[in-house]
Amino acid sequence: MLGLSWKATISLVLVGATLVLCVIHIALFHDAKTLFFYLALDIVFVPVQVLLVTIIIERLLSERERQAKMKKLNMVIGAFFSEVGNALIRQMVSSCEDFTEAAQRLAISMKWSNGDFREASRFAMGHECRFVPQATQLQELRDLLLGRRMFLLGLLQNPNLLEHDRFTDLLWAVSHLTEELEARKNIASLPATDVEHIKGDMARAYGILTREWLAYMEHLKTNYPYMYSLAVRMNPYKANTSPVVS
Numbered sequence: 265m266l267g268l269s270w271k272a273t274i275s276l277v278l279v280g281a282t283l284v285l286c287v288i289h290i291a292l293f294h295d296a297k298t299l300f301f302y303l304a305l306d307i308v309f310v311p312v313q314v315l316l317v318t319i320i321i322e323r324l325l326s327e328r329e330r331q332a333k334m335k336k337l338n339m340v341i342g343a344f345f346s347e348v349g350n351a352l353i354r355q356m357v358s359s360c361e362d363f364t365e366a367a368q369r370l371a372i373s374m375k376w377s378n379g380d381f382r383e384a385s386r387f388a389m390g391h392e393c394r395f396v397p398q399a400t401q402l403q404e405l406r407d408l409l410l411g412r413r414m415f416l417l418g419l420l421q422n423p424n425l426l427e428h429d430r431f432t433d434l435l436w437a438v439s440h441l442t443e444e445l446e447a448r449k450n451i452a453s454l455p456a457t458d459v460e461h462i463k464g465d466m467a468r469a470y471g472i473l474t475r476e477w478l479a480y481m482e483h484l485k486t487n488y489p490y491m492y493s494l495a496v497r498m499n500p501y502k503a504n505t506s507p508v509v510s
Contacts, residue, residue, distance in 0.1 A: 286299060333424060334428075336424060337424055337428050337431070338480065338483050338487075340419065340422060340424070340431075341428075341476070341480050342480065342484075342491075343419075344419060344431075344435075345477065345480060347412060347415050348408075348409075348412045348415060348416065348438070349476075349477065350498070350500040351408055351500075352405075352408065352409070352469075352473065353470075353473060353474075353477065353500035353501065354500045355401070355404060355405050355408055356393070356395070356405070356466060356469075356470050356473075357393075357500070357501060358401060359395050359396060359397035359398070359401045359466075360393040360394065360395060360396075361393075361394040361395070361396045363393065363501075366387075366391055366393070366501065367501055367502065367503070369384055369387045369388075369391075370384060370387075370388075370474070370478075370499070370501040371499065371501070371502065372384075372481055372495075372496055372499060373496060374492075374493065374496055376485065381478060381481070381482040381485075384478055385475060385478050385479070388471070388474045388475050388478060389475065391471075391474070392467065392471070393467060393470055395463045395466050395467065395470075397459070397462075397463070397466070399451050399452040402445070402451045402454075402459075402462065403451045405445065406446070406451060409438070409441065409442040409445060410442065410445070410446055413442055416438060416439055416442065417439075419435055420435055420436075420439065430472065430476060430479075431476055433472055434469070434472040434473060434476050437465075437468050437469040437472055437473075438469050438473070440465060440468075440469075441462075441466060441468075441469050444461075444462055444465050445462070448462075477500075481495055493509075494507060497509070
């Protein structure tokens, strides 16, 4: 069997074993008719067996593999919010003109249900923050993103993120905002038209960031309630937060 792959070798061994067992059966019981009857009966059900194996079982295995990948991706997403996302949200919210309603809608709690998260996600889809950043706020945002730039680039190199289109879009939006701010050396002297352009980039990143944050919080509530408890206390959409359990 030189030159054959391991799959071809195993296939030949199994077929050969079947033939040998058939010969032994006929030699012992002298009843080839019954043997071939059951052989034909098994062949009749081969299409159904193929259906079960290739469609149903394969789909179950694929779903299990997808869930395992999503679990690993959520670890990466958690690292993003710990290192960049939460601080970025706080920085952006500080320059939002009217954030009263959004702060109420995004005030997650330990009592939130899946329905509450769905309602908050619908709100986030239509919510547009009107940014009115001061030069100092833009400078702080610039410093924050440039300080985390290598971390963001490292996330973009993760091949597993190709399985999560929305989070990839978020990374691209944040990376683009970083490049826009880095290209401007003197934030204090920017013309109004340029500030409007940056506000558009902020709005794009903020919208995706909010929706991904909600999805990640729901994941924590379902799978890691102890982590969710801290996330509720440190909600970046709240003005005053404290890790202390009160």
